[in-house]
Amino acid sequence: MNRIVYVNGDYLPEADAKISVFDRGFLFADAVYEVTSVLDGRLVDFPGHLARLHRSLGALELTTPLDDAGLEEMHRELLKRNRLTEGAVYMQVTRGAADRDFAYPASSEPGLVAFTQAKALIESPTAAKGIRVISVQDIRWARRDIKTTQLLGPSMCKMIAKKAGADDAWFVEEGFVTEGTSNNAWIITADGAIVTRNLSAAILHGITRAAVMTYAEAAGMRVEERPFTIAEAQGAAEAFITSASAFVTPVVEIDGVPLGDGAPGPVTKRLRELYIAESRARAS
Known part of the structure; x- marks a missing residue:
């Protein structure tokens, strides 16, 4: 380079x-x-x-x-x-x-x-096929809302996932998912609710997370901010992650359990399309 x-x-x-x-x-x-x-x-x-x-x-x-x-x-x-x-x-x-x-x-x-x-952000291979995640204990410090460079914990857990044949890991603390190693975690319930962890010191206050919530609500979708468990996520209709580089990327498997038919779902695809269209229109 x-x-x-x-x-x-x-x-x-x-x-x-x-x-x-x-x-x-x-x-x-x-x-x-x-x-x-x-x-x-x-x-x-x-x-x-x-x-x-x-x-x-x-x-x-x-x-x-x-x-x-x-x-x-x-x-x-x-x-x-x-x-x-x-x-x-x-x-x-x-x-x-x-x-x-x-x-x-x-x-x-x-x-x-x-x-x-x-980096190819729009024509992303992972967005087309989705990613597989595993759950890991949240070993990070307590102020994850501060975007510091002390990223050894997330790096270690990302490598644990890679060695397990997965693409990424979702952190779990006191029985509930906090977030991914470098992204916010979401599920879509059977009745269509789009769920992500509520803001606190436990998670990063994602810029993409906030944008996706805004665009989803403007499109008439129901968004819930609350904790969820791995078991609830495994039983969800769809799941996805959001970040500045991943945009909206489908999660198709959690701890070896496929979601739906194991392929990216329609709501996640729609959210990704919305995010890209709005981001392109608003970019400066």
Whole structure:
């Protein structure tokens, strides 16, 4: 690859992009991030991602070296320099470099890095055939609503799923599904209710999740925010996940139990179509 990336004020070839070994994002995962989808060379729901970024920054007493206008300008410059028409922009804000100490430094210059990733979002193979998930114990920390870079737990559980022959894992805590390793989890009941976990510190407040709820309700669909169990999910008519890169992706098997006929269902397909159409129309 020969991408141009953004590192602390500079646009650099990726081979020349470097951060300090004392950056607290590297040493402590003392950092937050956002991933914004790109369709037709435009940003999808960028204001929503900025709002969540500020929520995460506030929770960790972090600041960013650029204001909102500067962050948007940086994203658009990366799109331009990398000629990206479909994929994503990853942005990470760290507390910056300081001598290693568990306590926050009295002062430090925040770090900011960003890069693009080209990816087929609309013509996705997983969306066409659906994914298989397994359930795993939720081993993560208690503040999953903060979008931090400490993602070792989700990475480990993603690999547990891969080794088990599945595509992903759904976390379970106190008997109920929280979310997927990098996505929000949904089911569709036999009577047509679209169900996803209610917002709390237990799950990430997904930008795609919020958009899908809005579009579903506007289309006259019934949405319920509540916990559900793996057993309820296995008995559901359909299931799916949402995220910035997955959009709406069907789940066709949970812990070895196929849902329906084991193929993506009609409601999930409709939700994906709605999300893509609305995202393309609203992207900026």
